[in-house]
Structures are given as structure tokens and as C-alpha cells.
Amino acid sequence: MFRYFIYLAYDGTNYHGWQVQPNGTSVQETLTRALITFLRDDAIEVTGAGRTDAGVHARLMVAHFDIEWMLDCDVVTDKLNRLLPPDIAVYQVRRVVQDAHARFDATYRTYKYYITTCKDPFIRHYAWRVFQPLDFEKMNEAAQVLFDYTDFTSFSKLHTDVKTNNCRIMQAHWDQAGPYEWVFTIQADRFLRNMVRAIVGTLVEVGRGKLTVEGFRKVIEDKNRCSAGTSVPGNALFLVDIGYPEDLFLNV
Template sequence: MHRYFIYLAYDGTNYHGWQIQPNGISVQETLMKALYTFLRKEIEVIGAGRTDAGVHAALMVAHFDYPGEPLDTSQVKEKLNRILPPDISVYNVKEVKPDAHARFDALSRTYKYYVTTEKFPFQRQYRYRLHNKPDFDKMNQVARILYEYTDFTSFSKLHTDVKTNNCKVTNVCWTQIDDVTWEFTITADRFLRNMVRAVVGTLLEVGQGKLTADGFRKVIEQKDRGKAGTSVPGQGLFLVNVEYPEEIWR
């Protein structure tokens, strides 16, 4: 049995998220069908995470197993890109050790969220438009409070199947891209369902003067999703990187 990592990107606009859904098309299902088309075997694909409906990935990692002779990974990449729809592309396919796991072996994941203060029709599916410019300097200062905590229940979707709501945030910042666009970057060892969108929504309340730094701390400490801000829409969110230890590679 040989295990392979697939590095891919996708525009999540037309998908009900990464994970297979009973009532809509997913990226995972689309990728599995493409693998079946040329390998002629039912192939299960396990992703590094579960992006929600409408969320994009500039870089997602997934693994699959293949019984038999080792695959020509460059050929797998080429054939997948021919079969997959235009909104999903494969960067690379690499063989890894048989016990390597795309989700559980990930050391960190990085997401970016984009907001704009300008109405611009060609970026509406990749940006969240703000009708009033918030105080981004204040949002940057308060965002660093995330370093001081590990339990982020207040930013988690309710009734999930995870065993712990603990995460370690290692990088967080707002960066201005141009006159009307800002980028929020956050890196952690793991993320909870809806966590990034809830964090951004709560920080926007800080930037709009609705929540103080102490209030932000209180939101985290109360461990109550109802106390945090409204989640921002999915179209501005991108998974951009997943890091792994060197020892997993074949």
C-alpha cells in the first residue's frame, strides 16, 4: 500500500465545503471521483481540514492510499488536472510514509481573510465588503490577545464532534494590501469549525468601537459562542498553507 499527499487549490464558490455532503457537491467528492476515473478504484481522500461552504483554498493538502505498484506522481498530477473542473487544480503529488496523515500530522495551518471598503464587482466573491472603515490599528493590537489563550470555545461552531476546543495561535495580524483592501492572517496548530470567521467578526466589532480590548478578553474567557461577534461570510476566507514535519516524506 502506498500513500500520497495531494497539494491542491480550489475556488470554493460553487461547493458546499471540502467535506462530502448529502445535499450538495463538495471538493472532496469531486477529487475522489477524478481519482476513480483514471485509477479505476474507489479512492478515499482525507483532507488536512474542513473548509466550509464558499471558503477557498490557495493550498489544501489531502492524502490517499493506492494498493499496487507505485504511481508516477507527475502523471497523477497531469491526469487529475485534465479531469478536474476549472475551479480545482493540483499543484503536486508526493509519496509519503504509509502512516503519514494529512490532518493529524499537520504542524500548523494558515488562513487569510480579505476585506475591502470599496464596491468592486470583480472581487465580490473573494472579499467581504465593509461599508465603513474600521480602526485596523486597534484591531491589530487587540488581535494579539489571542496569543494569551488556548480555549477558543467562544469562536467555535456549536455542537461539533471535536474532543477539545484548545488551539495555539502562533501568528495573527492585519495588513493593508492597497488603499481599500486589508488582509487578516492567522496561523495556529489547529482551528475549530467557523473559528476564523468568528474571530474576524469579533475583531470588526472592536474596529467599529462596539467592543473594547477588555471586552474581547471577556468574550474569550466566557467560552460562549453567543458572546462573540457574528461570523463574517465565507467568500473572503482562504486556507493558504499547511506545514508538516520533514520525517513524513518518503
């Protein structure tokens, strides 16, 4: 068997998230169907680096699959892009060592969340419009508190199947991207279900003056989802990067 990583991007608007769903179209299902059609192998299974919720986008997602013969990666990339709908694009296909795993071998993942403070018809599908002024300086101060902790139970969706709620935060900061646009960048070795949207929602509470920086700290220490803020809409969230050790890749 030969194992390959697929690097792809997608607009999540029309999908019920990455993972195969019983009652809706998913990105994983659509990609798998394209691979089966091109390679004529019904046994192909696609494993992603993680899950994105309904409506969430990916500027970069990574997935792996196995096949019994060696492939021309450039040809696979081209053929998949011809078969896939316009809202999914494959950047490249790379052969990796047989035990490489798109999810478990990832060393970090990076997400960005976009906020706009004015009405803009051109970004309305990809940014969350807020109507109240936000104190982004305070929000950045609160974001730095994340580095003091590893247990983020307060920001996790309830009743998930993970064994631990521990994550190591590597980046967490707000930056101004335009006169009325702000972006929150967060990087960690792993993320819990709904974690980024819950963190952003709680930081917005700080920005609105409804929660202090110390209050944000207490939310984390409570280890209770009910203590945190409401999850913000998924349409403004993007998975933008995933890192892997270089020794996983074969130069063939």
C-alpha cells in the first residue's frame, strides 16, 4: 500500500462540515467520491487532519488515503480539481511514509476568525459583523491568559469522545486587518470541538466590557462550558495552516 497526503482548501458554506454526515453533504464525502471516481477503487477512505463544523472554511486542510499502486501526484491533483466542485480545490498531493497520519502527526494547527465592525457586502459571508464597539486591547490582554493553561474544558463542546481536554496554545492574538476589520489568530497542537468559536465568543464579552481579564481567567479555571461565552458564527472561521515533521514526506 502507498499512502498520500492531500493538501486542499474549501469554502464551507454549502457543507455540513468536514466529517461525513448522515443527513447532509460533507467535504470528506465529496473528496472521497472524487477519489473513488478517478482511481476506480471503492475501498478508498479519506482521513482528515481534524473536523471543521458546518459552514467553517479551510484555506488549508490535509487528509490522507491509501492506494495499492504508486501515483503521479501532479496528475492526481489535476484530475481531482476537474472532478471536484468549484468550492473545493486541491493544492497538491504528496507521498508520505506508510504510517504517516494526517491527524495524529500534525504538530500544530492555525485558525483565523474575522470580525468586521461595519456593513460590507463583499465580506459578509466570511466575517462576523459586530454592532457594538469592542476594546481589542483588552481582548488581546485576555488572549494572553490562554498561555497560562492547558485544560480548556470550558471551551469544549459537551459530550465529545476525546480522552483529554488539554491543548498547548502557541499563538493567540488580535490584529487589525483594515479600517473596520479585525482577525484573531490562534495556533495550538490540537483543538477541541467548538473551541475556537467559544474562545472568540468569550473574548468578545471582554471587549464589550461584560467580562474582565480576571473574569476570563476564572472562566478557564471553572472548566465548565456554561461559564464561557456563546459560540460565535462559523462562517467567519478559517483553518489556515497545519504543520508536520518533514521526515514524513518521501521525495519521489
